[in-house]
Amino acid sequence: MNIVEKILARASGEPLVRPDDLVVGEVGTAVMIDGMFSPAMWREILKVADPSKIVIVFDHLVPAVDAASAASHAVGRAFARRFGIRRFHDVGREQGISHVIATDYAYALPGTILVNGDSHACGGGAFNCAARGVGYPDMYLAITKGEAWFRVGETIRYELVGTLPPGVSAKDVFLHIAGTYGGHVNQNIEFGGPGMAGLGLNARRTLAVMGAELSAQFTIFEPDELLIDYVKRRSTQPFHPTWPDADAGYREVRTIDLSAMRSLVALPDAVVNSSVPVGEAEGVAIDQAFIGSCANGSLDDIEVAARIVAGRRVPPGVRLIVTPGSQEIYRAAAGAGHLQTLAEAGAVVTSATCGACIGGHMGVLGPEETCITASTRNFKGRMGHPSARIYMASPATVAASALAGRIADPAPYFQP
Template sequence: MGMTIAEKILARGAQADVVRPGDLVTVKVDTAIVLDMNFIPGMWDTVRKMHDPSRVIVIHDHLIPARDVQAAEAMARGREFVERWGIERFHDVGGDQGIVHQVVADRAYGLPGEILVCCDSHTCSVGVLNCAGRGLGTPELAYVLCKGTAWFKVGETVRYELHGELPPVVATKDVFLRIAGEYGSHEGMNLEYAGPGIANLSLDARRTLSTMAAELSAEFAIWEPDDVLLDYVAPLATRPYEPVWPDAGADYRDVRRLDLAEMEPYIGLPDKVVHNAVPITELRGPVKVDQCFIGSCANGTLDDIASAAQIVHGQKVAPGVRLIVTPGSQQIYREAMRLGYIQSLMDAGAVVTPSSCGACGGLTMGLLAGNETCITSSTRNFKGRMGSRAARIYMGSSATVAASALAGEIVDPRTAGGAQALAEGLRA
């Protein structure tokens, strides 16, 4: 009996011939990432030795620019930590900074066939690079830094086979929302994305699905490698790597076929998305919005910013509506400026922020007041996520968010002004 992608990567990390669901495995970690949030409080003073500083990356992303003295002190400790251990890959406030998972994608810090860990729950995002990534608790991550290993329980795998091509203006965020609404929680399971349809998806579009797997309570969410991925990784890789495909006859909990051509815009209703997402045509409305947010580790990509800019180009955000856009990294911000997307967004009335987790996590900006309504393309919409627990948060694609900002209420992006331009341009 063969193994799935996740099982093969974990077997390699454990130096085992085979692993099966239910096994507990101790694996070598190839890359460990430390965030600014990890330096609150100063637990990192207890790290007295470092297994391999060359395999450690430090990224400041949740708290930048520093929101208060506590955040500033945390980042100061982060800089001291980097200097103390001679860590070469450090992304501080500046030109190469960004949200951790976007920086990992920009630089291909997670390589095919490897294992990457970080304290952020959306570390499964790196699965787009055919890499097994998972979030750990801070004490667990400290152990990884000292010992170079971590342990995991091997879960069953659900394989999603994608076919066809998405219709214009429909995005993989909509695909995720359909999966969440139809299939619900995937707690303790691994996800495997494959099929001929992946050739029609950009790496940005794929990464939305792997990142959002955290909201399904999945463990790892890994894509089969193809030429698009391997051509992207090859010039960025700093060491040899081995892509991983599933074995013939691999044992899956379920294999589900998704026809991308049949997808339509979806909406995640307030407070959760699991079993709580519906086609936008079934939304009971009108739903007036106060704030529209585009960004986060899942949807601050260049594809997202392009789709939003094309929809709002030459138009204005509705009176009384705040449109906040957060590029996933400074690299994306610069490219979006070069292509004119930032200009279009700002001319329409958007505020474009530094690359940070701030608005998505309700940390440093963009918080909601009581009884306000927001539509977001970020990662989570539970009560209190973006501010007041009395606020209502809907979730949709960046195209849906942009179209709703123009209308002042949640609308189908296929009917929005600028949708035709998007259909003829870059698909999110």
């Protein structure tokens, strides 16, 4: 069996699972976000299966942007008190985007199942966790009975080889996959191979998060020493690093040569089959540049942006907005001086939130505006007005574009 099949088999108590099987498996972690507590959508829960397996994270509209979001937070706080939910990330020091929190705090444990009411939960797959977003009925099942059901999909294996060139990142690798192979509807994605050693956990999380944009069920990485050591430092919970069997079955095995990757841009309104070399979009004037979200709000992403803008200024008429993925990342970036560098260049650095990525607050686009974003989605109306045009690229490309006032290649900033 491959990795996802082995995790689902273990969780369901089955000796073997195959594509098209339906399984009911034990949920290791159920993550509830602030939107789930909206009074208009909330359904009263009378019991929970295990409070220690529930995580609550306020992330979408944080701090509260209006009376409705404040009411959602109040419902969530009452729920946490009622059932003694200790892993509660309210507005404050331990707040952040739920998918980042799941990895910052090692809630997404290797070899286990994690569910979340938000589609980008698949980011937990960077940690060898079978993580995915599910609908609210399935979330209620996970919370009250501690289980969830899944249809086993076929798996595409990506064998990573080589090393990324300077200035090229995991976001560019994703854009290559999306542009070359298109959607992975109802399929799983498995990453492994010798090239994985050159990708840090943040880079892997970018690739795992973006699996949602390929319509994949699960996106998962093989475990390695880097991951296992990280989890051991941050969690005392038992976990099960899971590798594929030598004879594991795949729909297809594809090789990605990381050394051949180049900076890419996804054109507005689509991610799949929309990638072009940055040179083909170069020169498009922009109004806003955004770096953040669960895909690209890591310390690595903020560091590369600060490196590019250091000693330079964003020109008038361009807004550069940077949103760390968690308050822990915010503090680390501040301690390293990155936030000061960004602010001096003219960037606005926000607290950790889904904010601009979802078109919720702190960076909403107006009519006919053009944005280049290092976030999760670029479809029409995602970040604000439906007439706005949203290009997607890596943090390096976004930072270079912010300085130029138009889409620009980041390569010159990485020349020796």
